[in-house]
Structure formats: structure tokens, C-alpha cells
Amino acid sequence: MGKTIAEKIFEAHTVDTQSGGISVLKLDAVFCHEITTPVAINDLVSKGKDRVFDNTKIKAVVDHVTPSKDSKTAEQAKILRDWARRHDIKDFFDIGKNGVCHAIFPENGFSRPGYTIIMGDSHTCTHGAFGAFAAGVGTTDLQVGILKGICTFKTPETIKINVTGQKQEGVYAKDIILSIIKLLTVNGATNKVIEFTGNVISQMTMEERMTVCNMAIEAGGTVGICYPDMTTVEYLWPFIKEEFKTKEDALKDYSKWISDSDATYAQVIEFDASKVVPVATVGFKPDQVETIESLKGTKVDQVYIGSCTNGRIEDLREAAAVIKGKKVNKFVRAIVSPASPKTYNMALKEGLLEIFDEAGFCVTNPTCGACLGMSNGVLANGEVCASTTNRNFAGRMGKGGMVHLMSPASAAAAAITGTITLAKEIK
Amino acid sequence: MKNFKGKVLFLDRSDINTDEIIPARYLTEVTKEALKPFLLEDLELDGFNQKSDIVENSVIITRDNFGCGSSREHAPWALEMNDINVVIAEGFARIFRQNMYNCGMLAISLKKNVIDQIFEKYSTKTTTVSVDLTKSIISIEADGKTEEIPFSISEFDKDLVKAGGWLNFADEKY
Numbered sequence: 001m002g003k004t005i006a007e008k009i010f011e012a013h014t015v016d017t018q019s020g021g022i023s024v025l026k027l028d029a030v031f032c033h034e035i036t037t038p039v040a041i042n043d044l045v046s047k048g049k050d051r052v053f054d055n056t057k058i059k060a061v062v063d064h065v066t067p068s069k070d071s072k073t074a075e076q077a078k079i080l081r082d083w084a085r086r087h088d089i090k091d092f093f094d095i096g097k098n099g100v101c102h103a104i105f106p107e108n109g110f111s112r113p114g115y116t117i118i119m120g121d122s123h124t125c126t127h128g129a130f131g132a133f134a135a136g137v138g139t140t141d142l143q144v145g146i147l148k149g150i151c152t153f154k155t156p157e158t159i160k161i162n163v164t165g166q167k168q169e170g171v172y173a174k175d176i177i178l179s180i181i182k183l184l185t186v187n188g189a190t191n192k193v194i195e196f197t198g199n200v201i202s203q204m205t206m207e208e209r210m211t212v213c214n215m216a217i218e219a220g221g222t223v224g225i226c227y228p229d230m231t232t233v234e235y236l237w238p239f240i241k242e243e244f245k246t247k248e249d250a251l252k253d254y255s256k257w258i259s260d261s262d263a264t265y266a267q268v269i270e271f272d273a274s275k276v277v278p279v280a281t282v283g284f285k286p287d288q289v290e291t292i293e294s295l296k297g298t299k300v301d302q303v304y305i306g307s308c309t310n311g312r313i314e315d316l317r318e319a320a321a322v323i324k325g326k327k328v329n330k331f332v333r334a335i336v337s338p339a340s341p342k343t344y345n346m347a348l349k350e351g352l353l354e355i356f357d358e359a360g361f362c363v364t365n366p367t368c369g370a371c372l373g374m375s376n377g378v379l380a381n382g383e384v385c386a387s388t389t390n391r392n393f394a395g396r397m398g399k400g401g402m403v404h405l406m407s408p409a410s411a412a413a414a415a416i417t418g419t420i421t422l423a424k425e426i427k
Numbered sequence: 428m429k430n431f432k433g434k435v436l437f438l439d440r441s442d443i444n445t446d447e448i449i450p451a452r453y454l455t456e457v458t459k460e461a462l463k464p465f466l467l468e469d470l471e472l473d474g475f476n477q478k479s480d481i482v483e484n485s486v487i488i489t490r491d492n493f494g495c496g497s498s499r500e501h502a503p504w505a506l507e508m509n510d511i512n513v514v515i516a517e518g519f520a521r522i523f524r525q526n527m528y529n530c531g532m533l534a535i536s537l538k539k540n541v542i543d544q545i546f547e548k549y550s551t552k553t554t555t556v557s558v559d560l561t562k563s564i565i566s567i568e569a570d571g572k573t574e575e576i577p578f579s580i581s582e583f584d585k586d587l588v589k590a591g592g593w594l595n596f597a598d599e600k601y
Contacts, residue, residue: 016601020581024601035454036499042457049598065455072455079457122498122522138500138526144597152525152583152593186442187492191521220495222521285442372451372497393446393496395469 002260004158005225006193009133009257013116021154025133028115030145032060033101036120038079040143052087053149059110060084061093063101064368069375099340099366102126102214102308106206107342109239113228113254118142118151123308123390125216128225129209130232131257133193135222156193156222157266159184160259163198165274170424172278172318173208174310174388174407176200177215179276182289183269190220192266195259200273201226206235207314214309215390218286228254278422280386280406284394292410295420302385303334303415304397305408306364307371310388311339313346315408319388320352322412322423328360329418335377337364361415373398386414428589429512429531432557433485435567436511437550440472443489444496445523449505451497462501463508486556487514488545494523494534503530513558515565517542528584529593533558535565535578545576560585 003011016024030053037060044050052058060080068074077094084092093104102123105111113131117124120142127134141151161180184194194216201209209226216224226232233240233250244250278292305311305319316338328334336356338344344366347353353363370377371389379385379401388411392403406414409423416426447470449462456462467477487493487506493516494502503526506512513533527534535558537545545567552569559566565576590596 018581018583018586020583022581022583038457039459039500043594047594049594070455072457076455076457120498120500122496124498136498136522138498138503138522138529140500140529140593141525143594147594148597148601150597150601186495187518190492190495190518217496220492220520372446372454374451374454391446391496393444394471395450396446399450399452399469 001264002262004193004259004263004265005131005195005227005257006133006156006158009114009116010155012114015150018152022152023155024150024152025116027118027145027149027151028057029110029117030058030142030149031101031105031117031119031124032058032080032142033064033121034062034076034080035064036139036142038076040120040139040146041079041083044143044147049147052146055088056090057149058089058146059091059105060089061098061101061104062095063098065375066098066367067095097341100308100311100368102210103312103339103343106130106210107340109236112236113232114257118145122217123214125221125223126210126214126308128213128216128223129206131226131228131254133223133225136217154191156191158193158195159189159267159269160195160197160265161269161271163196163200163271163273165200165272167200167273168277170278170409171276172407172409173204173211175276175279176273177212178279178281178289178405180271181215181219181287184219186218186220186285186287188219189216192221194219194221194224196224196226202229205314206231207312210312211309215286218390227258278407278410280404280410280420281392282404284392286390286392286405292406292420292422296422298404298420299384299418300332300386300414300420301383302377302379303332303411304370304377304385304387304389305335305411306337306339307368307389308339309390310408311337311343313343315388316343316347316352319408319412320355322409322426323359323416324355326359326416326426328415332415332418334361334415335364335370336361337369337376338366340366370397372396386411386420430485430510431513431533431560433555434483435486435488435549435554435556436480436484437546438472438475438487438489439546439550441490442492442495443470445494445499445502446496448494448502449499454499454501459504459508462505466505466509481509485510485512487511489514489516490542491517493519495520498522500526500530503527503532507532513556515556528587531588531590531592533588537576537578541576560588
């Protein structure tokens, strides 16, 4: 009987099994940031277990609050920094080189097809875009990952979502994934892998696939995963060209991480992308999704373009195309936060930052910042934000604040008019 | 092992997320103790009073998909620091459930109809729960009467709880 990509990755990485269908997996990478790792480090130190399993497979970044905003966040960064130095962590990204973890780690070629990856961050599912089994974990799993290079998972069942059809103009990856989450609900994929397949996914760039996989967790999914293909190989080529003679060789090798045609699924969903229109969330759950059309006129106090969902170069291009030559509404505070230094530099060279600047946006350094209400754009009680991030939970961007999740184009349109607006109506 | 007995706090809503359990603004703390006052601070639920309801209770009974959202283990820690080591629900988000067992705490799933009955019978009364891990039985007590409800748990999860969590277990075994 055929296997899914997740089952194949499990088979190749299982070092032990436990009762209840638990596999102990060998990890190819353990990613760390300064919010969930310092507690793990302190605990390991206090227990006399301050060791790392492999200083080349652990990657670390200060990204959530950077530069530090107060003594507490400075301390968190310091704990991570000191630990990285102490253990000679080869890839550690600090001020000047740092950015949102799920943007800079893929950019540096750390996410590969067939890999097992964990991080103390629920949006680790992003890296499934590369055909990796990449899952968010808590601090204890992270500790054991750091110490032993292993993690336990129950072999998840898979929901396959076959995304086909022809996207309408003005519809982006964010609109597609929000529409899928509406269909699945916030609990619809709990304990399951979501496989994204179909012509719409295979036509997507890696950036778009990351946007889609990033939000798998919002439906409860363990990981969102795409099959590796030539787009994956092209993206990774600078990092793998020593390993393979040609791109075709790489593709051939990576093709072992594709589900068999007779694999068994918990559910197969045919999703027609032709019917998707620009959408945004309402309320406080990411499955509460309505059309932008129906929300037109809803006032916003802030616009935030950034995050591990939509802070990459294509997102900035998409937003800048709407904003070019326009001014931000005088009642709106508009913030754009390129997700990585590479994105920042590309946006600078392409003239995008100038477009944002002239429109009246505040361009910040790469950081997670406002997405989780930690810095760089926290909302006041009763304020509303049009945001390209991934969670609209009550208080997420600041106590008493409310977030409408949407695509960068829709967020850019809201910045111009001060209300939720269809991007195509910005002339 | 931790304490798996106490008065019950009923939270009658599905999809209570980890931002509601412990808001991100407190994630700058690097000790578990510092989280104690902020448990469920952003939860808005009819009849729930964050100031008084947490102090006296040691068990949470709730609906489905408890702990969805962020991976923050600060959520179980904030519970633990308030001596709440048991959550009983129809279902849990994967990472939250794993974090509970990794900390040597219990996240017990019961079928929807059983949870419905528990809410119907007990949610308006002063109710006490105690968990017998060896027999895999939950005892619910109210008005001087006790009801026993069986639950399923794997041997591995029991081992984690007995070992006081996954770190101790893993470092010994692997």
C-alpha cells in the first residue's frame, strides 16, 4: 500500500516507537528563538544538562522583539546569545542579520525536502512548503530536541487538499489559505498533516507556498506540506549545488518525498481556487472569514504588513503595487516590516521602501513585532488593524484590540482608504 | 507525581486558545513563577471571574480544541503555577496536549456526549474531581455523591507523567 509524504519521512527518521502509536524521530534541524528557548536553556543549565546534540543542526535567531524593547526582552536575547556563543552554534542571527525565523531560515537553505524540523513556535509548519515534516513544539520538546536531537510524534493522518482551477486576478495565496481554513474550521485538521496539492499549488512560488503552509496550524494542522518540485530545487539551488551535479539530479532525489498515488488519506478535499475572492477574517477566530466586498467600509486604525505569513519580498511587491503614488489615509497608522534583511535589501534596491516611505508608511526593521502584540505597533483598547499576519485572537496585537487578517494587497488598500477596501478599486 | 485532585473550574466554550490562557505580553518572563497572576487573563466568558475562579480550583473541565494557537508551553506552566495540573476536555490542540504530558500534567479527552453530561450535571454545582492514573478513572463528586468515569491513556503518556515529564524520561532512555 502506498505512503503519504509524512509517512515516508517518519519511516526514514524513526529511531524508536512507544505505546499509543508514538514514533521517536531523529531531527535534521532544531530552530530556536528568544521567546521560547531561554526558559529551555535555563532549565537545562539548572539540571546540569547544558549540552547540544549538534551545533550545526541547531539554528537560532533573535526575532520576536528586536532590538530589545526593555530589560526583560534584553535578558531573553542575552540568554540566547550567550548560549549560542557557549556552544558555538554555527548559525546564529542577531541584530543586523536577524529577521523573522520562518523567513530567514528558509532563505538560508535550512529547510529541505524530507527533513524533520522542530521549533518552539507554532508557525514552524511554514517549512512544510519545502516538503519537510516541520512542526511547532513546546519548550520541553525543544529542550529534548536541543539535548538529544529527537522528538516524539504520533504518525499523523493526512488531509489532502487538491487546489485546482484558475485563480482570479487580485486573489492571492493568503485569500486561498484563509478560504481553506474557513472550510476546515480551527479544529478541522487537529493532529493531522495537511497536504496541499493541485495545479494552483504547483504554480505557486516558494514564497506563496510558505504563506499557505504557514497557516496550517490555524486549522489545527501539525504541518502543512507541499511536494518538492523544480520550484523547490530552483529556490534551494545555491545551497545544494555542491551536493547534486544538476538540478534534474536534485529533483530526482527529492522525488522520493512525494506521496504515492495509492496512499491512504483521512480526507481528500477538492478545492476550486477559481471561486476564491479576496477575503478577510472577522471576529477572533481565523476560520471566521468573509469577503472583502461584504466588509467594505469597516474602519481601521492601523495597517500592518509583515510577519512569517506575508512579510516576504513578493508580499511587499504586492502591497507596493497598490500603494505606489498614493498616500496613507490620515487616520491610519501604516507599518511595513520586511521579514528578513534580504527582503529589506531587495525592497530597498527595487525602490519599494521608497514607495512605502512616500506614501507615509513606517518601515521597520525585520521582526515579529506587532503580530503578537509584543512591539512595533501594539494596538490600544478598541482599535482595529488590517493585518497580513496569521492570528486574529482577541488581544493578539494588544489588549482590547482587534485584527482583520488579509492579503498584503487588501491591507495596502485599507491603508489608502482607512477602511476595508478591494485592492482593485484603488485607482 | 503532581496533584491530580481538586475543585473544578468549568469553562463552557470550545477553542479557548493559548493567547487567552496566557497572553503574549507575558512571554518576556523567563521564570514559570512570574506567570502565575496572568493565567486566563484575556478570557472573556460569561460567569468567569479571573480574580476569584482560579484561586480555589485545581481542575479545568472544558469543551473542544482547548489550547489551540501558539505553541507556548507558558500555557501549561501558568496552569501548573496555579496548581491546576488536570484539564479534561472533548479535545485538545496537539501542541498543548503534548506540552501538558511533557510537563507531567494531564490532558484527558472524553467523548462529546460524556462532556455534555458532565456539564449538564455538574457545572452549576461545587464539584471535585480526582484522577486515578493507575486505574485510568476520573472520580467526580458533588452533593455527596461520586461518579466514576473511565478514560484512556497510553502507557507512554503514563510513563511521562510518572517520570515528571519528557526531559527526565528522554535523557534517561535515549
